[in-house]
């Protein structure tokens with residue numbers, strides 16, 4: 026119906042666009058900005074594939090309208106590291122085979138980034154609890170938990 | 185699916201929000217969107233206008249009023265969960281918040297949105313009911329207060345009228361020697377519970393229970409306060425004895441997740457565990 030002017034800082038770059046109210050942040054990122062690391066599966070909040078950071082906190086990009094995010098700072102997987110270097114969490118996923126098809130991975134990486142910023146030395150139980158909002162249909166989660174433990178030591182925590 | 189088409193406004197005052205709601209018979213309030221956007225995506229709701237409260241002044245606060253804790257409707261769940269005042273004045277609320285979905289949901293979901301949505305398996309409506317709290321609402325005909333026992337009217341239904349806005353949720357602050365517990369049976373952590381019990385007990389110096397609050401979720405079309413169990417506990421019954429009264433007056437439906445009988449069984453089990461844990465933490 027109506028179009029709305031929004032300004033959102035995405036991965037450090039200010040983006041001003043005119044968007045319909047119904048456009049979700051996930052579709053804004055994927056369709057308008059071509060940032061396709063943010064995946065969409067369920068589109069109703071249960072799977073976590075669309076997880077991004079909004080003002081530093083994880084949120085479901087499929088459950089947030091772009092107009093609601095006006096004035097916010099959004100970080101997607103693309104913005105987590107600079108250039109083509111793998112960050113410690115991505116490296117840990119690679120080292121520990123934390124992914125198979127990889128569809129769920131961007132959401133997991135952002136969830137884990139926030140988890141380790143909050144709590145650099147989580148116990149195994151805390152890791153499992155912290156991953157509860159992200160679904161993976163391939164790995165059975167064991168390798169993802171191991172990847173988090175690896176990321177803890179790569180980031181200099183642990184021990 | 186994608187949400188259907190609708191219009192959107194983000195007023196900055198309560199007055200403007202009420203005007204916007206009154207301007208369109210199909211208008212709906214948008215808080216954190218964590219229940220409303222899924223309803224739109226499923227096409228179970230089709231409002232023509234969303235009135236976003238996120239930019240309204242004065243709805244995001246946590247206020248310690250001595251014997252009461254008042255929380256602004258737009259206070260995000262994650263903020264309340266981490267707030268030291270809430271932890272001290274209403275620890276049952278903090279414990280309950282940890283059971284609401286996942287951190288990624290609580291970062292956007294609000295206290296007022298959860299109470300207004302009134303899901304029969306949701307934790308926050310049950311906290312307000314268990315503790316005998318109330319909500320403050322405002323509309324074109326002025327402000328009013330609704331006691332929790334009059335608020336929940338049925339499945340996703342409250343006595344908040346169309347055109348009214350919930351502005352704050354109020355619960356009595358907990359006193360000394362208070363114990364609390366939230367026990368849920370869910371298919372996966374973070375899911376809405378099949379059945380759950382939220383309990384707060386207060387002891388006197390001799391260790392006798394002088395105040396008892398117990399609400400059950402997932403066992404009806406709204407959160408249910410377990411008055412019979414509370415009375416038994418106040419009368420000196422043990423958690424095991426008192427919990428046998430939990431199914432009194434309940435007639436939960438059966439669905440793909442659980443039969444009515446199983447939910448009644450869980451009402452006893454979760455009540456017993458919650459009472460036991462609350463007693464232990466109060467002692």
Ligand SMILES: Cc1cc2nc3c(=O)[nH]c(=O)nc-3n(C[C@H](O)[C@H](O)[C@H](O)COP(=O)(O)OP(=O)(O)OC[C@H]3O[C@@H](n4cnc5c(N)ncnc54)[C@H](O)[C@@H]3O)c2cc1C
Nearest residue numbers: 070215216217218219220285293294297298300306307350
């Ligand atoms: C995957 C997932 C899992 C979840 N698990 C749980 C769970 O285990 N337990 C649980 O309790 N919740 C759960 N939720 C729901 C979550 O807690 C929601 O945040 C909450 O129910 C609604 O709050 P909101 O601020 O997002 O409101 P919205 O979704 O914006 O609004 C919900 C409804 O309330 C109305 N409303 C909102 N605010 C007001 C107001 N101030 N005045 C008048 N009307 C208002 C809206 O019009 C709408 O009808 C889950 C959600 C998801 C997506």
Ligand code: FES
Nearest residue numbers: 066068072073087
């Ligand atoms: S696509 Fe957003 S949670 Fe599944």
Ligand code: FES
Nearest residue numbers: 125127161162163
């Ligand atoms: S790796 Fe395929 S869904 Fe997780």
